[in-house]
Amino acid sequence: MPIPAPAQDALAALLGARFSTSVADRDLHGQSETFHTAPPPDAVAWPVSTDEVSKTLAICHAHGVPVIGWGTGTSLEGHALATHGGLVVDLMKMDRVLEVRAEDMQASIQPGVTREALNTELRATGLFFPVDPGANASLGGMAATRASGTTAVRYGTMRDNVLALEVVLADGTVIRTGTRAAKSSAGYDLTGLFVGSEGTLGIITELTLRLHGQPEEVASAVCGFPTLDQAVECVTATIQSGIPMARIEFVDGEAARAFNQYAGTHLHEGPHLMVEFHGSPATVKDDAERFGELAADFGGTGFDWATTPEDRAALWRMRHGAYRACLALRPGATAVVTDVCVPMSHLPAAVAAAAADIKASGLVGPMVGHVGDGNFHSQLLIMPGNAEELAAAKGIATRMAERALAVGGTITGEHGVGVGKRPLMRAQHGAAIGVMAAIKAALDPTGIMNPGKMLPDMN
Amino acid sequence: MPIPAPAQDALAALLGARFSTSVADRDLHGQSETFHTAPPPDAVAWPVSTDEVSKTLAICHAHGVPVIGWGTGTSLEGHALATHGGLVVDLMKMDRVLEVRAEDMQASIQPGVTREALNTELRATGLFFPVDPGANASLGGMAATRASGTTAVRYGTMRDNVLALEVVLADGTVIRTGTRAAKSSAGYDLTGLFVGSEGTLGIITELTLRLHGQPEEVASAVCGFPTLDQAVECVTATIQSGIPMARIEFVDGEAARAFNQYAGTHLHEGPHLMVEFHGSPATVKDDAERFGELAADFGGTGFDWATTPEDRAALWRMRHGAYRACLALRPGATAVVTDVCVPMSHLPAAVAAAAADIKASGLVGPMVGHVGDGNFHSQLLIMPGNAEELAAAKGIATRMAERALAVGGTITGEHGVGVGKRPLMRAQHGAAIGVMAAIKAALDPTGIMNPGKMLPDMN
Numbered sequence: 041m042p043i044p045a046p047a048q049d050a051l052a053a054l055l056g057a058r059f060s061t062s063v064a065d066r067d068l069h070g071q072s073e074t075f076h077t078a079p080p081p082d083a084v085a086w087p088v089s090t091d092e093v094s095k096t097l098a099i100c101h102a103h104g105v106p107v108i109g110w111g112t113g114t115s116l117e118g119h120a121l122a123t124h125g126g127l128v129v130d131l132m133k134m135d136r137v138l139e140v141r142a143e144d145m146q147a148s149i150q151p152g153v154t155r156e157a158l159n160t161e162l163r164a165t166g167l168f169f170p171v172d173p174g175a176n177a178s179l180g181g182m183a184a185t186r187a188s189g190t191t192a193v194r195y196g197t198m199r200d201n202v203l204a205l206e207v208v209l210a211d212g213t214v215i216r217t218g219t220r221a222a223k224s225s226a227g228y229d230l231t232g233l234f235v236g237s238e239g240t241l242g243i244i245t246e247l248t249l250r251l252h253g254q255p256e257e258v259a260s261a262v263c264g265f266p267t268l269d270q271a272v273e274c275v276t277a278t279i280q281s282g283i284p285m286a287r288i289e290f291v292d293g294e295a296a297r298a299f300n301q302y303a304g305t306h307l308h309e310g311p312h313l314m315v316e317f318h319g320s321p322a323t324v325k326d327d328a329e330r331f332g333e334l335a336a337d338f339g340g341t342g343f344d345w346a347t348t349p350e351d352r353a354a355l356w357r358m359r360h361g362a363y364r365a366c367l368a369l370r371p372g373a374t375a376v377v378t379d380v381c382v383p384m385s386h387l388p389a390a391v392a393a394a395a396a397d398i399k400a401s402g403l404v405g406p407m408v409g410h411v412g413d414g415n416f417h418s419q420l421l422i423m424p425g426n427a428e429e430l431a432a433a434k435g436i437a438t439r440m441a442e443r444a445l446a447v448g449g450t451i452t453g454e455h456g457v458g459v460g461k462r463p464l465m466r467a468q469h470g471a472a473i474g475v476m477a478a479i480k481a482a483l484d485p486t487g488i489m490n491p492g493k494m495l496p497d498m499n
Numbered sequence: 500m501p502i503p504a505p506a507q508d509a510l511a512a513l514l515g516a517r518f519s520t521s522v523a524d525r526d527l528h529g530q531s532e533t534f535h536t537a538p539p540p541d542a543v544a545w546p547v548s549t550d551e552v553s554k555t556l557a558i559c560h561a562h563g564v565p566v567i568g569w570g571t572g573t574s575l576e577g578h579a580l581a582t583h584g585g586l587v588v589d590l591m592k593m594d595r596v597l598e599v600r601a602e603d604m605q606a607s608i609q610p611g612v613t614r615e616a617l618n619t620e621l622r623a624t625g626l627f628f629p630v631d632p633g634a635n636a637s638l639g640g641m642a643a644t645r646a647s648g649t650t651a652v653r654y655g656t657m658r659d660n661v662l663a664l665e666v667v668l669a670d671g672t673v674i675r676t677g678t679r680a681a682k683s684s685a686g687y688d689l690t691g692l693f694v695g696s697e698g699t700l701g702i703i704t705e706l707t708l709r710l711h712g713q714p715e716e717v718a719s720a721v722c723g724f725p726t727l728d729q730a731v732e733c734v735t736a737t738i739q740s741g742i743p744m745a746r747i748e749f750v751d752g753e754a755a756r757a758f759n760q761y762a763g764t765h766l767h768e769g770p771h772l773m774v775e776f777h778g779s780p781a782t783v784k785d786d787a788e789r790f791g792e793l794a795a796d797f798g799g800t801g802f803d804w805a806t807t808p809e810d811r812a813a814l815w816r817m818r819h820g821a822y823r824a825c826l827a828l829r830p831g832a833t834a835v836v837t838d839v840c841v842p843m844s845h846l847p848a849a850v851a852a853a854a855a856d857i858k859a860s861g862l863v864g865p866m867v868g869h870v871g872d873g874n875f876h877s878q879l880l881i882m883p884g885n886a887e888e889l890a891a892a893k894g895i896a897t898r899m900a901e902r903a904l905a906v907g908g909t910i911t912g913e914h915g916v917g918v919g920k921r922p923l924m925r926a927q928h929g930a931a932i933g934v935m936a937a938i939k940a941a942l943d944p945t946g947i948m949n950p951g952k953m954l955p956d957m958n
Contacts, residue, residue, distance in 0.1 A: 141842070185684060199688065209934070214930065219907055220841075223647055223656050223872050225645040383679045415681075452685045453684060472674040472675060473686075482940065
């Protein structure tokens with residue numbers, strides 16, 4: 041259903057040139073990073089204030105127009121596709137850092153601030169925002185998908201680092217959740233409810249984030265292992281030993297090959313761990329030595345330490361470029377990306393089973409992972425339009441998810457549900473899906489907020 | 500309204516002697532730790548399984564009987580009072596540690612396990628559960644009130660340490676929330692929603708908790724300060740310096756006097772900080788030295804180190820006994836206990852303003868606090884039945900809450916809302932109260948779950 045003319049008129053009156061129905065603008069906001077596709081939205085809005093978001097949603101609510109929030113468009117599960125048509129609300133013009141309260145280690149920002157922009161702004165304060173999903177995503181989008189990434193093992197996820205929100209509800213009501221205090225027991229944890237709600241309950245228009253002190257000393261390294269099992273077992277042993285890793289990332293041989301081809305590195309084309317330590321010079325030295333001893337027990341060799349900031353930046357740029365590097369292994373391919381997370385003791389078996397399944401399929405599917413959390417990904421490369429490959433990739437992804445659920449894990453550690461993981465939600469949540477549906481119906485009774493996402497059979 | 504006869508018959512048939520309407524049992528479950536009072540409940544049930552809780556709630560739901568969860572009865576805001584009559588569901592017979600998965604640093608327990616019982620069970624594993632509100636509370640109750648306490652500055656609150664729950668909803672439906680993975684982005688954070696919901700959305704029947712490694716080295720000390728301002732400013736400076744405190748507790752002169760009288764200690768009767776460091780021998784030594792230097796800058800003197808486990812236990816037993824020790828300052832008194840939490844930079848002003856207000860009132864009101872989180876309490880001693888004192892104490896409490904809200908803090912850092920903080924909820928949450936009410940109505944449409952608590956004007 042296209043947007044009714046009175047709604048279009050009201051939006052144009054409100055936003056002027058910041059409301060568009062042009063094919064170019066719609067197409068730009070109909071893209072997805074992965075194999076998920078949908079027709080473009082009917083229109084795009086670029087509000088610049090909470091008040092404009094509120095009025096935009098009030099108009100959409102009155103006319104039954106679906107509303108889809110948009111940040112940098114880097115989500116991997118089609119979260120921002122306009123599967124039911126409607127209006128994409130692009131929040132990237134709301135990109136101001138509103139206040140940095142260094143003495144409280146907090147920042148208040150608009151949702152269109154990206155994590156790199158925030159950290160640039162924070163550089164002189166001695167503080168930083170640690171959550172790092174790789175892409176230079178908008179912090180509003182990261183909150184909406186409960187993102188995490190390479191540093192969650194040390195600093196937690198968006199759940200742990202968002203203190204308070206301003207949210208515009210479906211009917212345009214503006215609420216504030218949370219406080220600036222370190223903790224609160226005053227009522228339901230609405231901040232936690234909106235973080236990870238994927239735009240299905242409201243649009244985030246302001247975030248108060250917890251900042252962390254820039255570590256005095258940082259050391260990063262990459263280290264090779266003879267076998268995948270040994271690399272992953274080293275991770276489990278490291279976490280169980282309590283070494284406070286800032287990062288501990290797994291890269292399989294296929295991904296190492298992708299880095300070599302794409303980034304010009306010279307890794308041996310087998311499994312690796314990429315690690316980082318944060319602390320004082322003494323603790324970093326101590327932690328790195330303990331890790332080195334453990335890694336040697338599992339056959340780890342060829343430690344390559346990145347000692348300068350430039351070398352470290354290059355190392356993590358390589359890791360952050362993994363998605364594009366792996367895509368380049370098969371020119372023209374798109375990807376089905378998996379994202380299971382399992383309890384630490386089940387990680388070696390989960391990775392081994394996934395590797396065996398991928399190998400049996402004949403697909404190219406490099407694996408990387410934030411393995412310190414028990415979270416790993418395979419990026420299954422398929423050609424667009426090849427139904428057989430798509431079915432094979434989806435079968436692998438589903439089996440990985442089922443194995444994760446069988447050991448108490450989750451179908452998505454950090455990417456979120458979007459359209460991709462929707463069919464697996466009942467298997468994970470059982471009767472609790474009814475509670476999620478009741479909350480959705482209570483807060484968005486007409487179902488305009490990002491319909492077709494997250495909850496099965498809702499819209 | 501008393502419990503209808505058919506409901507009583509059904510509950511008696513289900514639970515036998517574990518359902519009681521005796522005056523003695525009702526009176527035991529009509530108590531409160533503080534000045535809040537209400538008539539006793541109409542009946543008490545002691546289920547021993549999730550299935551019994553489910554059937555109990557289904558009966559209550561069918562007959563419109565209010566249901567109030569009960570743990571150790573140590574909450575401070577009248578959370579478990581039967582203000583609307585009905586059935587108290589005492590969960591203390593569900594007290595089994597179901598599974599300890601040491602390799603994943605997790606335990607699954609029933610809600611009636613107390614924190615001390617769990618830590619006794621964990622002793623041989625090298626792990627412990629850190630959240631420590633002082634009272635030997637049940638972990639189900641601690642989750643329901645989003646409790647924290649002395650160690651939250653290092654290990655977080657119940658929000659951070661509950662991974663998954665089993666919950667029985669108002670109509671008897673049993674759901675599971677969360678996973679055993681370290682993180683998940685699969686749908687709304689229902690675990691976070693039920694933690695801190697104070698029994699208003701369901702009854703928690705199982706918890707999966709995050710455990711932590713027992714620190715290799717522990718050092719505790721108490722240290723005096725010339726003035727309250729200097730003690731509190733030392734806390735702010737300590738937190739801002741990034742020293743990883745395991746505990747940093749404030750005790751004012753009145754509370755020190757209470758300890759001396761009640762516990763036979765010999766503290767100078769002025770402000771103190773009680774601190775603890777966890778880590779390796781090297782890091783503990785380093786942290787303690789850095790703190791010692793900072794404390795000296797603020798006039799801290801007379802460091803008394805508790806070096807043996809017995810001395811440390813005595814130190815924290817003293818702190819944990821603060822509530823009873825302070826009550827004993829005025830024999831026969833009851834207490835209005837405040838619980839604000841403010842951003843760290845506002846802590847010195849908040850404590851100073853509270854102290855001035857208490858002094859002006861003429862009431863005895865010792866102050867203690869988990870000041871590393873910006874959270875502090877005054878325990879305002881009043882005689883039961885003295886309306887003038889009650890009004891004065893409530894006035895102080897309300898002004899403390901208003902000052903906390905004015906700087907972005909919260910009316911309750913860890914005690915929860917119960918009946919006591921209910922009148923302040925609108926001031927804290929504004930329009931977000933409507934979202935809480937919508938969630939409550941969606942999950943408990945007949946309003947049987949702990950009516951009269953948390954949300955204003957709901958029941």
